[in-house]
Amino acid sequence: MSNFFEKSDISRSEAENIVSNTLKKCDDGELYLENSKSETILLDDNKIKNSNYNSDLGFGFRAVSDEVVAYSHSNEISKNSLKQSSENLKSTLKSANGTYNYSIPKSNVKYYESINPLEEKTLNSKIDILNKVNDYLRKKDNCVKQVTSNFSGEQKSIEIIRSGGESLTDVRPLIRFNVSVMLEKNGRKETGVYGVGGRQSYDSYLTDDNWKNVCDEAFRIASVNLESKPAPAGEMKVVLGPGWPAILIHEAIGHGLEGDFNRKKTSAFHNLMGQKVASEGVTIVDDGTLDNRRGSLTIDDEGTPTEKTVLIENGILKNFMQDRLNARLMKTRSTGSGRRENYRHIVLPRMRNTMMLSGKQTQEEMIKSVDKGIFAVSFGGGQVDITSGKFVFNCTEAYEIINGKIGSPIKGATLIGDGPSILKEVSMVGNDMMLDPGIGTCGKAGQGVPVGVAQPSILINKMTVGGTSL
């Protein structure tokens, strides 16, 4: 755990006094301190291209009055700097006349260990694995023309000091291992990417020859794409595979269920609470409590313990995801969803691990039921316009379905749909829910945070496939 005041000219109690004094007439707010250490080691084009180490230290001071947020951050944890921030907040909230809400729920449960993954493995052993990855893939097939692989690891220590001096802390490890391979055959080039990660040590992912599975999967995706033909264009049935394709859920409805957009009534879901927004059998939760998952948090960035929040239960909209500010203004409670990328950013309600739970059907039944459509197995990124509800995501592995059978692979195409109506088009929910491999980063208002997704196979009656073949 970091002692943020050890090398500073300001003591903890002096800092606490500034916090309490600044937030006197505010409804909420805190001093958020953060110390993070991260590293990236990159192999590319047969060489170790980059070994980078980053250490980041800073604070963000927030004062909230009614709907207004005043924020100030700096890298210098000093008397001067904190005082300047305090003056800044006070001048914005001159007319604040609220009552500080001291209560914050408590929990002793932890969802990951306070380890520092950076120190658990030597640089040489990491370089060694990256070189093995490169050799393994290049020997596998002579159409392998490029291999890129990297480790990234992070340890983030945070402390939240609230008015009155209450302090909440968390230490968050996060690692990721990624492989990208490019194949070239008959003048065609295609890439395949695969990765794994979570809030654990490197060793939990890279025991023995585990890295080979990651290589094999990246290679398999690239090989499939080498044989792909142009994707169809137009509306058709879509079967989504389990796991990572749940970014559809994340984009299509997840963002629309974040508290801020609903308080501001800019989400297409803002007036649908308690109503049917999905087919029967569709249950979606956002869960911060899964052990060691990328999207899990012991406490959120306001200090609230995370939880498993039911968003949609059997088709009915049950809850939005809330931070303290939006919860207070919407007269409900925080769901422990207040997150920020780092101390440079204000807190927003965000997703953690967003999951559609298993149903009863099998993937085989779904494929069999489709005359003409596509089977999408893996995706790149996605994006949503939460106001119009339209969302997209890009297939990185997909096949055509003809007369109930899986056919040729098709080129990467964008799928587009309408968030509020897509879940009503789900006609089968599989019994094969799977978590993603731990690779997601969600962007909102310029802030990226690690997230997870999960879903079983699902059949969607109608989506627009953005191919080139009419």
Place this chain on the structure above:
Amino acid sequence: MVKDQEYLENKASYCLDLAKKLGATDISVNVGNSISETVNFRNKKLDESNRSDNLGIDITTFIGKKKSSISSSNLLKENLTILIEKCIETTKNTPEDEFNSLPDKDLLANEVRDLNLYDDDHIENDEKVEYLSRLEAAASKDKKIVNTESSFVEDKSNFILANSDGFCKGYKTSSFVASSVTVAKDDKSMERDYEYSRKCHLKDINNAEDLGKKAADLTLRKLSPKKIGSQKIAIIFDKRIAKGMLNTFASAISSSAISRGTSFLKAKINEKIFSETINIIDKPDIFKGLGSKSFDSEGVKSETLNLVEQGILKHYLIDTYNGKKLDLKSNGRCGGTTNLYFNNGETSFKDLLNSNSKCLYITETIGRGSNIVSGDYSVGATGFLVENGEFKYPINEITIAGNLKDMFQNLALANDLEFEYSTNSPTMMIEGMVVAGK
């Protein structure tokens, strides 16, 4: 106040000296500070104020052909010492790469150009509030506008780039950004659009009322959109989307994509990749230009490059490392392009709209659908159906797709170029793309 040159130079020289003492053969240091103050409004009321003070240092140490780097926001001497020791240790343990080096000395910039990139004017938060009040009043005049969010950002930055070959230069820049996002609603739909103005100098920022009204008008015209059937149709890209095509082009000609062989434009120098009416220029020395700079992130002087002349690719964007790999000299593009633009075409905007009896005018695309390895392109889009030069009705929930190789060959431009961003394009038309709809 943002840290001055002397403070930054002191930090840089401390790092250079210490790294040298600990055994580095070459060193590069970039140290910077930026302070920004933001005020956000929502529905005509103050929503957020934000002051941000960012310090940062990046240090790269070389021992012969071995290289490693560190970065930090903590500039206390004690911390820098620990980090440099760690960096040297890591460098020793990192395998050699024959292409690692500082830039060639004769390519380094020998001056900081006076491009008027810094405006010392400071706008107090109270004045920002006043500007945003006027902006939001103009934005919310129409009853159908149900939500407005706007912001004013003032940013002042300073940096020093120094290396062990004696390079030590930096300069201040400023930026002011006013923006407005509006949401409009009718009984069939809810839509959002935006407008913003970003300038180096405060007095060049657009008038608040004009900006608010523009955002509202753009949003209102999107209400009650329809979905059209799948078809092959000419696509016209609004200027703010058209510039994205230039950014895709830039990533496909970056020396890193070329040297790794992961670009569909590899080995296309002196080949015709656009029609002969197309010229693409990257010009670093535009007065007050949002992408203007004196040198790139390695200190190499950046000169104007005619990247594409009459449709023919003339240059890649080259940094030191990938240049050495390709046996080419750096052209000062480590970190990317500067002010990148298409020269004007010869057709007026009106004639471009009229060049087909039916076309789609695209105002927004979503999704990262450009694959620079294969050239495949597929994105979600919203816009308008245009018939005989007239805007008929708004369109959404469609995708547009093609391959960049064909799209570049079929690309035509209007003559309405303006320098609003760091990357700028006139209105663009591409024929032969496929729209997927209902």
